[in-house]
Structures are given as C-alpha cells and as structure tokens.
Amino acid sequence: MIKIMFVCHGNICRSPMAEFIMKKIVSDAGYSDDFYIVSCATSIEELGNPVYPPARSELAKHGVGCAGKTAVQLQKADYDKYDYFIGMDAANIRNMNRIFGGDKDGKICKLLTFADRGDDVFDPWYSRDFSKAYSDIEEGCNGLFAKLVDKFELKSDVRTFRVASPICIVLHGHPSKEDNINPNLKAITDIFGIYIDNVYTEKLENFFLEQNSGEGDIWVIGDHKSNCLVLDLYRDPCDQMDVISFGVICKNEHRDRIYALMKAMKEETQRKLCFSFYDMTERKVWLSAVIAGEDKCSMGNITQKIRYVGSFDDFCKQNNI
Numbered sequence: 001m002i003k004i005m006f007v008c009h010g011n012i013c014r015s016p017m018a019e020f021i022m023k024k025i026v027s028d029a030g031y032s033d034d035f036y037i038v039s040c041a042t043s044i045e046e047l048g049n050p051v052y053p054p055a056r057s058e059l060a061k062h063g064v065g066c067a068g069k070t071a072v073q074l075q076k077a078d079y080d081k082y083d084y085f086i087g088m089d090a091a092n093i094r095n096m097n098r099i100f101g102g103d104k105d106g107k108i109c110k111l112l113t114f115a116d117r118g119d120d121v122f123d124p125w126y127s128r129d130f131s132k133a134y135s136d137i138e139e140g141c142n143g144l145f146a147k148l149v150d151k152f153e154l155k156s157d158v159r160t161f162r163v164a165s166p167i168c169i170v171l172h173g174h175p176s177k178e179d180n181i182n183p184n185l186k187a188i189t190d191i192f193g194i195y196i197d198n199v200y201t202e203k204l205e206n207f208f209l210e211q212n213s214g215e216g217d218i219w220v221i222g223d224h225k226s227n228c229l230v231l232d233l234y235r236d237p238c239d240q241m242d243v244i245s246f247g248v249i250c251k252n253e254h255r256d257r258i259y260a261l262m263k264a265m266k267e268e269t270q271r272k273l274c275f276s277f278y279d280m281t282e283r284k285v286w287l288s289a290v291i292a293g294e295d296k297c298s299m300g301n302i303t304q305k306i307r308y309v310g311s312f313d314d315f316c317k318q319n320n321i
Helices: 015-029 055-062 076-080 090-100 111-115 130-151 167-172 183-192 200-210 252-273 285-293 314-318
Strands: 002-010 036-043 083-085 108-110 160-168 218-221 228-232 243-251 296-299 301-308
Touching: 002 252, 002 285, 015 036, 015 130, 015 301, 055 130, 083 090, 083 130, 090 108, 108 111, 108 301, 111 130, 130 183, 130 296, 160 167, 160 252, 160 285, 167 200, 167 243, 167 252, 183 228, 183 252, 200 314, 218 285, 228 285, 243 252, 243 285, 285 296, 285 301, 301 314
Parallel strands: 002 036, 002 083, 083 108, 218 301
Antiparallel strands: 160 243, 218 228, 228 243, 296 301
C-alpha cells in the first residue's frame, strides 16, 4: 500500500483539497485498495477545525466530498509511517524538514513538481481564488498518480519486490538460526508451490559463497512471467558482508501477502545492519529482464547471465551440487 500525506500550513484549505481530490482520482481508477491518503498541517492554528467552507464548496462543485475532516498537525513520528509527504509550497517544505529534522529518505516533495512545474499552490485563504487552487491541486495530483501507477506497476499483471540482504538473513532470518529456514522465505515459496528445505538452503548458501569475486549469475526459480524467486548471486568484490539481491515476481493476486513478507525480510536486514531506507518495490533492471525472458542483463560494466529453472532441485542438478 502506498501511503501519502498532503501537507499545508493549516490543513483546512489546500492539503484537505488535495487529500480528497487524490482519493477521488484513485477511486475512479479502481485503485483505492493500493493507497492510504491523509492530510495535515505544519502549524497548530486550525487544529480541530473542519475544512474551510469555501474550500468545501469548491470540492462539492466537482463532486468531491470531505465530510468529517478536521485539521491535524504533522508529527515527527509520521516520517516512518508514510511513503510521501506532499507540500503545497516552499514554506511547507521548509517546515516539514524542520519538524522531521531533515529528509534522509527523500520522501518530501512539492505537489506541482508532479505537473512539471516548480511553482507553489498559492494559499486561497489569502488569494480567495479557490477555483485556481482546485485546478492546480488537481493537475498536481493527476501527475502524482501517473508517476505512482508507473513506478509501482499498478497496471501490470505482475508485481516485483526486492531486498538487498546478506544471504544468511535471506535464507535463515534474523536472529539467524542456521538450521532453520527464514519463515518469510518459506511462506513465499509455499505461495508459489516451490519446495524448499534445509538441504536446499545449505546448498544455495555454499554455492553463493564459493563464487569467485566479481562473478555470479542471476538465477530464476519458478515461472518467470508470474510467480518466481530471483537470486542475484554476484559476489561483489567490494562487499565483505555477502549481500545478495533477492527478488520476487508475483501475480497481482499475491501482491499484498508478498509485500508483507518481503517487508519483514527488509526489516530483518535493517535490524541487523542498520541499513537506511531503500525502495523494495522499485523494479530493477534485472527484474525487468527476467520478466522479458532475456538470457543476460547488463548493469554498468557488469553483464550477467540469467538462468531459469523450475525448482531448487533443478538448480542443484544444473550446478552439480
């Protein structure tokens, strides 16, 4: 689920207009289940007050309701709860950075950047032009929605997820128990009908660790067009922690469950290594190449073979392990 918070000064005009315009856009497109959308203020001036009547009237002209909305204030703890913080003007951006103590994960944006414009949505509290505010906000929200639909593959028949993690965490979890399979990995393979046990995880781990520095192929286990695991077994000569890129390609019907399991694996990695945020839902070049059924993938000056097998047993047979 994509979590968006729209932000303005008082949370009675622009940001609630954006909240409910965006909700209508995603609802009309059939993607309500993919989004969680709210709005808030950077100030305390209007806390508890409803949407300003002229803003509410402008929304109503376009068939957009906002019943029950009251102003709430942005909190520092919100930073880890949402994916995007969308401000209406430069002052909102500055205030969000102040409240959060910076924007280490790049979550803060100005709305009209999604309309290929650098200007602000002027506050209709002062301009009194609520029609112009609605038009600007709708343009920005449509641009934001288009970007997110493309980025998160909402129109695709399949979804892709990835984590970069030490192979021991992918296979055994954290805290690591060498004789057990990571329950998140086991749950993913169960969804796909791919059998895995301790013997396969041990063979896979040993095979990866035996790769020469600067070598290693991309292995696809399962149906590359719908449900499969993707293991990038390249041994990075600059990495001393044996980190691999672990990807999953799944049908849309499995997306919520797979997302939760991959998120849990990402959080295991972050607890172990204190990794900063990374976007595990962003399709990487190698995942796109797998979906297309290509036999190799080039990233920078590295070119890897892509090998396809139906099961862990086939993987072991092809590698004589």
